[in-house]
Amino acid sequence: MVETKNEPRIGVFLCHCGTNIAGSINIEEVKNYAKTLDGVVIADEYQYMCSTPGQSKIIDAINENNLNGVVVAACSPRLHEPTFRMATQEGGLNQFRFEMANIRDQNSWVHMHDLEGATEKAKDQVLIAVAKARMLEDLQPKSVPVEHAALVLGAGVGGMQAALDLANAGIKTYLVEKLPTIGGRMSQLDKTFPTLDCSQCILTPKMVDVGRHPLIELRTYTEVEKVEGYIGNFTITLRHKARGVLDPDQAAARAAATGILGTGCNGCGDCDAVCPVIKPNPFEMGMAPRKAIYIYHAQVMPLQYTIDFDACVKCGLCVDACGSEKNAIDLEAVDTFEEIKVGTCILAIGFDLIPIEEKREWGYKQYDNVITGLEFERLICASGPTVGHLIRPSDGKTPMKIGFVLCAGSRDNTGGVNKAYCSRFCCMYSLKHAHQIMEKIPGAVPYLFYMDIRSFGKMYEEFYYRIQNEGAKFIRGRVANILEDPITKNLIVNTEDTLLGRPVAMEMDMVVLAAAVQPKPEAEHIRQMFGVSKSQDGWLLEAHPKLNPCGTTTAGIYLAGVCQGPKDIPDTVAQAEGAASAASIPIHMGEVQLEPYFAMCMEDLCAGCGMCLNQCPYGALDLIEKNGRTVMEVTEAKCKGCGTCGGFCPGGAIKMQHFTSPQICAQIDAFLLKGGVN
Amino acid sequence: MAKVKEYGNAELEEKLRDTSYYTDDSNPQFLEDVKKISRTAANMCFQCGTCTGSCPSAPRSSYRIRLFMRKGVLGLEKEALNDPDLWLCTTCYSCTDRCPRDLAPTDVIMAMRNLAFKFDIVPRNFLKTVQLIYNSGHGVPNNDVNRAARVKLGLPADPPTTHSYPEFIPGIQKIMDFYKMKENADRILSEGEH
Secondary structure, three states, X not given: XXXXXXXXXXXXXXXXXXXXXOOOOOHHHHHHHHXXXXXXXEEEEEOOOOOHHHHHHHHXXXXXXXXXXXXXXXXXXXXXXXXXXXXXXXXXXXXXXXXXXXXXXXXXXXXXXXXXXXXXXXXXXXXXXXXXXXXXXXXXXXXXXXXXXXXXXXXXXXXXXXXXXXXXXXOEEEEEOOXXXXXXXXXXXXXXXXXXXXXXXXXXXXXXXXXXXXXXEEEOOEEEEEEEEEOOEEXXXXXXXXXXXXXXXXXXXXXXXXXXXXXXXOOOOHHHHHOOOEEEOHHHOOOOEEEOEEOOOXXXXXXXXXEOOOOOOOOOHHHXXXXXXXXXXXXXXXXXXXXXXXXXXXXXXXXXXXXXXXXXXXXXXXXXXXXXXHHHHHHHOOOOOOOOOOOOOOOOOOOOEEEEEEEEOOXXXXXXXXXXXXXXXXXXXXXXXXXXXXXXXXXXXXXXXXOOOOOOOOOHHHHHHHHHHHOOEEEEOOOOEEEEOOOOOOEEEEEEEOOOOEEEEEEEOEEEEXXXXXXXXXXXXXHHHHOOOEOOOOOEOOOEOOOEOOEOOOOOEEEOHHHHOOOOHHHHHHHHHHHHHHHHHHHHHOEEEEOOOOEEEOOOOOOOOXXXXXXXXXXXXXXXXXXXXEEEEEOOOOOOOOOHHHHHOOOOOEEEOOOOHHXXXXXXXXXHHOOOOO | OOOOOOOOOHXXXXXXXXXXXXXXXXXXXXXXXXXXXXXXXXXXXXOOOHHHHHOOOHHHOOOOHHHHHHHHHHOOHHHHHHOHHHHHOOOOOHHHHHOOXXXXXHHHHHHHHHHHHHOOOOOHHHHHHHHHHHHXXXXXXXXXXXXXXXXXXXXXXXXXXXXXXHHHHHHHHHHHHHOOHHHHHHHHHHHHHO
């Protein structure tokens, strides 16, 4: 270790970044300026500082000039701060004796055509960075142990895949699902593009695997109530919603605790048969009835009935039908809570269709024969309410001309919908729908009204070719409005055939809207609990769109599936596997290093007023008795270094490491006084 | 929905005519006929525009081969067959060379011309060509300018075709009579003179 004296000895290194920086900033001039700054003993430049020769320059300069501070003026610290910290450490300094000036993203890129101005700004940025570097201190990263368990929230195909991967990697995984069954959206689909596999047929083996896996703790009909902690040590409170029906395990536990006998629910359905309450079935998009005691669909996992207590009239008929041998039903059930400890979490909370009826011009919920793509899936599905016979809701007749409205709400900034993005799978499922009607209804013609056919995936364009060859008709034009013939209930679809340059008014028997997708309403609450950001369009925000698409800005929280942005089944499964891999790394490492940016209480100055405790968004602060005085204590692992308490403390007793008040004041002074006063 | 409104004024009715494409404007058989005659999968056109971009006729005329492909897919028979642009294809086959879906737009045009002929929709110059072939064996018979040029190049004044061997002309006429080409051309041309 090189001896570091109190006297600042700083090296400044300027990166050209090819022409990214050097094209807009006079590097030579900034370098010469840096040499004049107080404490700077060497200033150098290189084409690419992040390259091996660039890093060697830093390492050599530390040794040759006995530096105790390093400043690199280059790109964003989000990209290369770890790189240069490593080089600083290799040179023999503490890695936190490094400061970065972002002269690319914050300078050369925004002032691309102003060489003089950009050069002046770069000088200021270097001046400010050097001012901080003069006051840097040695810091040690903190290491915390990681709980050997994970949470996956949402048991659709993405959540199930992530849970299976984690469990197969030897990690105990809690798979939490809001509905009474796992399976998610995919279990509502009839077939999948482009292979035309039966969706349930490929999904149920996975559901069975999940149900049987010894390391997967399935928690259905359960929601997350509270999230506490940080990477490696999350404490999560689960709310088991009152189900009113006991599974065999719960029945055995009841017998042991209270002596009430009964083998629990075996899924026989006797209760369903006698229940007098009928409600719309949400699994069938409201197109079929459901009792107040129900299973979600025929292939549920776990096979256990659930009581909808919002509908149940507690008549007790189901209790009698269940009988004393099983004795599975408890009409007085209440929500229960469970606390689990996990090291990492994956959010796979899925999506909803937009309320497409808000686009009044397409007549959904006004005209009987306008349906959504998801309703079409249920109508064409052999296990659906019509046993797979596609019929017109108005009269039960088989439609022969069926219009498909693509981009129904997607790529649309207006009309109460405001979904600027492409929903990514509507083109493909509409092509699949077209195939299905031509296959099932001889002579039926599908008309696809589209702006672009986005068939970008493997074998997708080939699928498009196949469907066109089978006889589907394509009209390039976004549907302007749909009118209903009040007598026949047929629909007139108005658009322009933009290829022909002519308005189009085509009469259809039925219209299917490929409605855009949007985040679940509860996504907002969930993301706030887990501390995850959202992007402009409302989807959960990944840490980096290209280089960290599964992670989030909160360490230990990962994303999978459509909750991060629209994607089809292959992409969802791929992202789920990526998220599972990322989430397993800290668990397998056994410990994680936290950046030492946490707050520190200077106990001599602390008056023990406790006002900071309520300011902390992470619950990291406590009051303790120490040497006969009340002082504040920071739980370092919980602290995110946000600085709220440090800025607030009336006594100035809280020090934010690496962002101390003297450091920040020195930066401000340097800028305002241009180094004129020290 | 009423496509025609009664204004009692033919000029106004034409001017305000509804130009929308309605489902019953389509004759699905037209696409099937085009496919059968052209022997290309005309239904598979995805309207990329490579054909019009390749077409030597397009920059100099209103001829857009992509639109004929589109009208074929939609079954817009009357519109396609009555469009005088149908006859502006030079049959250079550039579009067929470049079509990314390996279709033959040129052959689609030829098929449509074929179908148009059944409705007696043929430009007069094409019919006169039929008469010339029938009488001389040549669509563009030799003339004095050509003869002089050939002699200057050291060639015989007439090429070794029906010009030199007129005894083969009856054979050509026999083929054309089988398809009633001359008969129809004469009839259509004479009807046009009324």
